[in-house]
Amino acid sequence: MKFRHLGASGLKISEITYGNWLTHGSQVENDAAIACVHAALDAGITTFDTADVYANTRAESVLAEALQGQRRESLEIFTKVYFPTGPMGHNDVGLSRKHIMESIDGSLRRLDTDYVDLYQAHRWDPATPLEETMVAFADIVRSGKALYIGVSEWTADQIRAGAAMAKELRIPFVSNQPQYSALWRIIEPEVIPASVEVGVSQIVWSPVAQGVLTGKYTPGAAAPTGSRATDDKGGSEMIGRFMRDDVLERVQRLRPIADELSLSMAQLAVAWVLQNPNVSAAIIGASRPEQVRENVAASGVVLDDEVLRRIDEALGDVIERDAAKTALESPDDRPA
Template identity: 55%
Template sequence: MEYRRLGSSGPVVSRVAFGNSLTAGNQLDDRTATACVRAALDAGITTFDTADAYSGGRAEELLGQALAGVDRDSVVICTKVGRGGGKPGPGALSAARIAESLDGSLRRLGTGHIDLYQAHLYDDATPLEETMRAFADAVAAGKVRHVGVSEWAADEIGRAAVLARELGVPLVSNQPQYSMLWRVIEAEVVPACERLGIGQMVWSPLAGGVLTGKYRPGVRPPAGSRAVAAQGGETSIKRYDFLSDEVLTAVGRVAALADEAGLPLPQLALAWVLSHAQVATAVIGASAPEQIARNTAAVTRTLDAELLRRIDAALGPVVVQDPALTLSRMLRARAAGPVPTPSPAPLREAAL
């Protein structure tokens, strides 16, 4: 495993982090969920990501139980606020909601502090000043060490960063979706974060499992896969049209490149994400403990410029880059009316 500082002033994180958004308390039984955390520790992973929204808080609880007895200073525990507590809707990032949710997260995780507390989507109904002051209060109280955001647009991140700096609690991270297939952060979010000293802690580097090769064009998703077995998994994957025959055919072309390079496709996909300088860590999940060691081997893989060029050529027609599809913007647009299906754009040189 390798390690890197998250942003210019955040915690030191493992290049691969472990997340449990659709596994713990959902797709997996408790024993397997715990075994996956233990396998992550064995693989050198020190960074664990969850949220109050995942499985109604059960994911936080299981992570806390799995980490019980582990030296607290040896791990970086990250969680999020803004979509959980069974109270969706306006005010998700109000001071009152943050205070209530934070105490609940600390209790479920069985810890005295959160290493990285992230605002889960932008909240139009709450003044940004209120949200950032609530974060600053949490840091002052010793309940939170660092703060970040998840799936915010570039302009939202910029405004928050100014307020956070004024309050003495700089934003250190953004957690967006990012993979070979989904590159909407490249045009705006990454350049803005680079100027502000904010690192990327990306989720879904394997595109919900699509970049493992388990899904085939014209074939029903296999039993037990995320697309059918995890509550919310099918919605998440279909939201981005990752199961279309066009996408899966393009993924097949990349799988052939992986074979040629002597790499399993998941390792190639993860190594591709980690090859971008602004990505400090990539969050992976697992449905079985043995997947973790196999995938984290990607940390030591270096992809040469020619292979990167051939990957772009193989995927070109299906890669999505439109910055309007950052999740906070997408959900805001959906609330205002019908949202068009994400459309791919011609590949350009990555801004990462």
């Protein structure tokens, strides 16, 4: 396992990070989830990403159970705040001081830890002044409940504004967590340059495009039983943007490239995001331990310029590059 610095900080994290969105407490049974975490630990993964909203707080509890007995100082545990949790009352959402301060205590209790290494704003909150949010984060850092602050799916301008206020408050704002893959590159034109400018790096989710880049979905064929495309708990909705025959046909053109490099298509996809110097880690999820072991093999893989060119040529015009779509992940209003 290779390790990279998170943003401009001194913190190092495993470049393959294990995330439990859509799985723990939801899609897979606890025993299977725990087996996947143990496979991650055995493979050298030290960084684990979750959020209070995943399975409406249950994912944090499952992760804590899976990590029981591990030396806390040898792990990097990340969680997030923003989306509705609990009974989903009027203050159970957003980045208000009330919701943040209550949420960090709930997350620490469920994760069975005194602190998280990274506490992330899961989205931008247009209903709360940025100063209120950042001061609450500063208080959490100074109390020792979180060591670093990050965000998820913020636009370039929002990252710049957050970084400026974090600098004024003297707290370490180090990361953004966006969707990024060989098919979904909307952060490249604006978000990455802004992040480099202010010392923030990316912890990217869905490097295999919800499984599409594994090549298991083929044009004109029904999705395999039990795959994410057939999941009715949120998986099929997320993968829908890629489940077009033109995309699936282009993805199949990556197979010869992967074969030549003795990589699986999933390994090629994870290795691809790690070639970007502003990416600190690729988040992988799993429902079976063998998926963890396969994806971890992408750590340390170097793709030369010719391979990167061939990947671009294979995917062609199905690559999404529109920077304006970053704003679509940044809500105009809080979710109900």
